[in-house]
Amino acid sequence: MKRILTLVLCMSLVMTAGAAAAKTLVIGSMSPLTGPYAADGNDIANGVRTAVEVVKASGGIPGYDDIKVSAQDTACDPRQAVAAANKLMNEEVPGVVGAYCSGATIPASQTLDEESIVMITPASTNPVVTERGLKYMFRTCGRDDAQAPAALKFIAGPLGAKSIYLVDDKTTYSQGIADQLEKIAPEAGVEVLGHDHINQGDKDFSAILTKVKQANPDLFYISLQNSATGALMVIQAKRMGLDAALMGQDAVYHPQLIDIAGKDAEGMYLTFGYTDTEAPAYKEFIAAYKPKYGDPGAYSAYAYDSAMAYLKAVKKAGTTDPDAVRKAIIETDFDGASKKIDYQENGDSGSNYVIRKVEGGKFTNHWNPETGKMF
Amino acid sequence: MDYFLQQLINGVTLGGVYALIALGYTMVYGIIQLINFAHGEFFAAGGYMGVIFISWLAAQGLDPYVCLGLSLVLTMGYCALLAMAVEKLAYKPLRHASRLSVLLSALGMSIFLQNGLMLTQGVYDKPYPTEITQGGFEFGLISISYMQILIVGITAALLVGLNLLVFKTKIGKAMRATAQDKIMSGLVGINSNRIISTTFAIGAGLAAAAGIMVGLYYGSVRYDMGFVPGIKAFAAAVLGGIGNITGAMIGGLIIGMVEIFAAGYLSSEYKDVFAFIILIGVLYFRPTGIMGENVDDTRV
Numbered sequence: 030m031k032r033i034l035t036l037v038l039c040m041s042l043v044m045t046a047g048a049a050a051a052k053t054l055v056i057g058s059m060s061p062l063t064g065p066y067a068a069d070g071n072d073i074a075n076g077v078r079t080a081v082e083v084v085k086a087s088g089g090i091p092g093y094d095d096i097k098v099s100a101q102d103t104a105c106d107p108r109q110a111v112a113a114a115n116k117l118m119n120e121e122v123p124g125v126v127g128a129y130c131s132g133a134t135i136p137a138s139q140t141l142d143e144e145s146i147v148m149i150t151p152a153s154t155n156p157v158v159t160e161r162g163l164k165y166m167f168r169t170c171g172r173d174d175a176q177a178p179a180a181l182k183f184i185a186g187p188l189g190a191k192s193i194y195l196v197d198d199k200t201t202y203s204q205g206i207a208d209q210l211e212k213i214a215p216e217a218g219v220e221v222l223g224h225d226h227i228n229q230g231d232k233d234f235s236a237i238l239t240k241v242k243q244a245n246p247d248l249f250y251i252s253l254q255n256s257a258t259g260a261l262m263v264i265q266a267k268r269m270g271l272d273a274a275l276m277g278q279d280a281v282y283h284p285q286l287i288d289i290a291g292k293d294a295e296g297m298y299l300t301f302g303y304t305d306t307e308a309p310a311y312k313e314f315i316a317a318y319k320p321k322y323g324d325p326g327a328y329s330a331y332a333y334d335s336a337m338a339y340l341k342a343v344k345k346a347g348t349t350d351p352d353a354v355r356k357a358i359i360e361t362d363f364d365g366a367s368k369k370i371d372y373q374e375n376g377d378s379g380s381n382y383v384i385r386k387v388e389g390g391k392f393t394n395h396w397n398p399e400t401g402k403m404f
Numbered sequence: 405m406d407y408f409l410q411q412l413i414n415g416v417t418l419g420g421v422y423a424l425i426a427l428g429y430t431m432v433y434g435i436i437q438l439i440n441f442a443h444g445e446f447f448a449a450g451g452y453m454g455v456i457f458i459s460w461l462a463a464q465g466l467d468p469y470v471c472l473g474l475s476l477v478l479t480m481g482y483c484a485l486l487a488m489a490v491e492k493l494a495y496k497p498l499r500h501a502s503r504l505s506v507l508l509s510a511l512g513m514s515i516f517l518q519n520g521l522m523l524t525q526g527v528y529d530k531p532y533p534t535e536i537t538q539g540g541f542e543f544g545l546i547s548i549s550y551m552q553i554l555i556v557g558i559t560a561a562l563l564v565g566l567n568l569l570v571f572k573t574k575i576g577k578a579m580r581a582t583a584q585d586k587i588m589s590g591l592v593g594i595n596s597n598r599i600i601s602t603t604f605a606i607g608a609g610l611a612a613a614a615g616i617m618v619g620l621y622y623g624s625v626r627y628d629m630g631f632v633p634g635i636k637a638f639a640a641a642v643l644g645g646i647g648n649i650t651g652a653m654i655g656g657l658i659i660g661m662v663e664i665f666a667a668g669y670l671s672s673e674y675k676d677v678f679a680f681i682i683l684i685g686v687l688y689f690r691p692t693g694i695m696g697e698n699v700d701d702t703r704v
Contacts, residue, residue: 227672228672236666
């Protein structure tokens with residue numbers, strides 16, 4: 030009897046807790062908060078938090094007393110990402126912003142989609158993410174299959190490089206982009222002199238750089254998952270006396286690159302989605318983000334826009350019902366902090382890669398592959 | 405030929421770093437038969453304390469090279485104290501417990517120290533001032549940076565110093581005696597607890613020196629930087645014959661060279677594979693490692 034009583038008591042407690050929490054909208058955030066990609070991961074979680082703060086400050090969402098963020102750690106690991114997705118499912122979040130690494134986003138989205146939870150990735154650029162016909166999967170950033178061609182356009186065009194040497198660190202994302210560039214480069218008349226791979230956590234690149242120096246390419250393309258590792262490679266390349274121009278992709282792109290590599294990063298080219306830092310939406314984002322979390326990282330604005338897109342859709346639909354939210358996400362276009370947000374039926378919102386260059390200790394817009402002009 | 409020489413220089417530099425870390429593993433193992441898994445964390449702590457001391461001393465307006473030398477000494481001292489504290493806290497109470505308990509305690513200490521470093525220093529990489537280490541020599545296609553010379557030089561000096569300490573001084577003799585027989589050395593008046601503590605301090609000091617040099621050479625440090633080099637250095641210690649000081653130096657150099665040559669002549673992604681194939685191969689034919697374990701009094 031006592032046992033049954035306890036059980037009833039427990040259940041009633043759980044139920045009242047559920048009833049009390051119904052007025053709070055909890056959105057999930059998934060990103061690597063620990064491990065080698067913790068820098069980008071925390072940027073993403075902070076971007077989501079900023080969006081929630083901004084929405085709350087401007088009156089919140091009708092029908093909800095409060096909006097909260099449940100930030101989960103994926104550590105950029107497929108298994109931990111699925112565990113994080115399960116945890117968010119148990120917390121009954123209706124929508125998730127994340128994850129960072131494509132290798133983590135792909136399995137986690139499978140789990141979330143089965144439970145009809147909307148997922149918007151701010152940073153996973155691997156094409157597969159939106160190509161599996163998942164109904165509730167959206168992507169704010171661009172796609173790698175747009176990034177490699179944009180890079181190649183610049184390499185073969187204004188840069189005039191005749192030969193390249195590629196290196197990647199074997200993640201779904203980083204190797205995907207290097208493999209594609211290797212494949213399409215000969216079509217543009219650029220010879221691939223070599224394509225090497227490094228291991229995660231490596232710090233010493235003297236052997237590989239000696240190899241690159243001997244091959245003597247016009248351009249050394251660095252496709253790594255981590256900007257700090259990229260910075261180490263840049264420092265060592267300069268110390269080795271490598272003459273080739275250096276180019277990285279959007280994961281090497283991070284303020285950390287310049288912090289660590291300093292002068293050695295000068296003149297390096299990177300592909301990254303075009304963000305108009307003069308636009309009102311970006312200024313609104315910066316005003317909310319900077320006082321609390323410091324300078325934004327590469328994906329802070331994308332995470333902010335992803336969370337904004339979700340919150341706007343919930344507001345428009347007046348419910349968290351996944352199908353209604355999905356419809357609202359596709360229908361709602363707005364000027365985001367990172368770019369113009371316009372999700373298509375397949376979940377993508379377009380790519381707008383431009384070539385940026387490190388000049389005077391800052392990233393500056395350099396060349397636009399769309400128009401073929403310098404900025 | 406140029407290519408080979410350049411890779412050889414790269415290999416010696418990396419090998420020197422591994423050797424310095426490997427010594428700590430081997431000395432501690434020699435004296436209390438413990439594989440100190442927290443050893444990689446002393447290396448990481450050294451990297452962080454190095455950049456803290458260097459920036460602080462540079463702010464006092466000291467000459468960069470004086471700064472560097474002073475930071476090296478201060479960092480080694482700091483990590484030596486840290487290691488003594490860790491030993492007292494996590495290993496000494498378990499001196500008479502089973503070896504497995506001490507091993508677990510070491511693993512726990514490693515996790516504790518690494519996460520402590522993450523919480524206090526943050527998840528971002530900490531950049532080292534690279535101005536001091538710019539430049540180098542060029543011989544045709546071969547380039548040797550000042551930093552490589554500095555690493556090899558400091559490593560060699562520390563190795564010579566360690567050898568003198570262990571084989572020519574009274575404390576070295578006491579260390580060797582404790583390693584051979586703790587009870588007997590106690591009977592002849594050697595304070596074995598103090599000797600064990602000293603051994604930890606020396607090992608951690610060498611790891612700290614490696615940490616600061618790695619920070620300078622590669623340009624930044626990160627809280628989890630101790631893990632991978634820790635594993636490699638442990639492999640180097642086993643390869644050379646764990647418990648044997650000369651073995652650790654040779655093992656470190658071999659692992660460093662194999663890695664560089666595998667990356668240089670095959671592919672970078674296979675370098676770890678080859679480093680460990682060498683390890684397995686040597687252990688298959690010589691289970692006690694290249695130099696062999698506890699051959700008379702060379703063990704510490």
